[in-house]
Amino acid sequence: MGNDEEKHCNLIMNKERKLIIAGNWKMNKTAAEALALVNSLKLEIANVKEVDIVVCPPFTALESVSKAILETKNIRLGAQNMSENNFGAFTGEICAGMLKEFSVRYVILGHSERRQFQKESDALIAKRAAAVHGAALKPIVCVGETLAEREAGQMEKVLETQVRGSLDGLTKEQMVETVVAYEPVWAIGTGKTATTQQAQDAHAFIRGVLAKKFDAATAKKVRIQYGGSVKPSNAKELMGQPDVDGALVGGAALEARSFADIIKNSI
Numbered sequence: 001m002g003n004d005e006e007k008h009c010n011l012i013m014n015k016e017r018k019l020i021i022a023g024n025w026k027m028n029k030t031a032a033e034a035l036a037l038v039n040s041l042k043l044e045i046a047n048v049k050e051v052d053i054v055v056c057p058p059f060t061a062l063e064s065v066s067k068a069i070l071e072t073k074n075i076r077l078g079a080q081n082m083s084e085n086n087f088g089a090f091t092g093e094i095c096a097g098m099l100k101e102f103s104v105r106y107v108i109l110g111h112s113e114r115r116q117f118q119k120e121s122d123a124l125i126a127k128r129a130a131a132v133h134g135a136a137l138k139p140i141v142c143v144g145e146t147l148a149e150r151e152a153g154q155m156e157k158v159l160e161t162q163v164r165g166s167l168d169g170l171t172k173e174q175m176v177e178t179v180v181a182y183e184p185v186w187a188i189g190t191g192k193t194a195t196t197q198q199a200q201d202a203h204a205f206i207r208g209v210l211a212k213k214f215d216a217a218t219a220k221k222v223r224i225q226y227g228g229s230v231k232p233s234n235a236k237e238l239m240g241q242p243d244v245d246g247a248l249v250g251g252a253a254l255e256a257r258s259f260a261d262i263i264k265n266s267i
């Protein structure tokens with residue numbers, strides 16, 4: 001084993017947290033296309049057990065993907081959003097009971113695209129996170145600064161506000177079962193990945209905020225994913241950082257081989 005490889009293994013082994021790599025398919029793939037993608041993915045990662053693997057297709061493809069992974073032990077299903085309400089007159093919304101029908105386990109909340117285009121606030125995301133836990137599902141709560149905020153020296157302030165606001169009201173037990181995704185907005189879909197140092201610094205900062213808001217023992221158990229132009233070529237280095245516990249992958253998750261390579265390169 002080369003020095004670099006050894007260092008990487010040690011870092012992974014020293015982590016108490018299991019890596020979680022999720023594919024956020026966004027508004028891509030019809031039900032038929034999603035089925036083809038997940039079937040290819042199943043073949044690519046058949047023997048991988050070291051990482052929690054999650055796929056998050058659009059709502060309309062949950063049923064077909066759910067059936068396809070029924071017998072699969074290593075792929076879990078996630079949704080891209082969920083209402084804070086359990087039923088009722090909320091046109092266009094989807095509630096927990098509807099997701100659970102398809103064995104969904106994870107729900108992405110507060111993605112920057114929803115914060116930007118649907119004007120989702122930290123307070124709304126916190127309500128949704130509580131509803132996700134209320135249904136015994138696990139939220140993946142996204143936070144991240146824009147380029148303008150980073151350049152203005154506001155990164156830490158923005159992250160602290162988002163972390164505190166979006167996770168407000170959760171108990172320590174719920175926090176441990178929550179995944180945080182750090183996704184710098186300037187790195188999403190741009191091909192511009194944060195450097196490993198930038199990612200590690202932001203993750204360590206977020207863990208520090210969690211320690212202040214909850215406590216150090218809780219913060220140590222929370223998995224923090226990095227998201228923003230993750231690809232097979234940068235996955236290993238990113239996952240090797242002490243506070244990076246997985247990835248939320250957009251574009252590179254739309255193709256089975258590249259998503260599988262991200263997973264394989266991370267272990």
Ligand code: PGA
Nearest residue numbers: 188189228229249250251
């Ligand atoms: P990207 O998207 O991998 O295409 O940058 C990541 C995300 O938005 O979750």
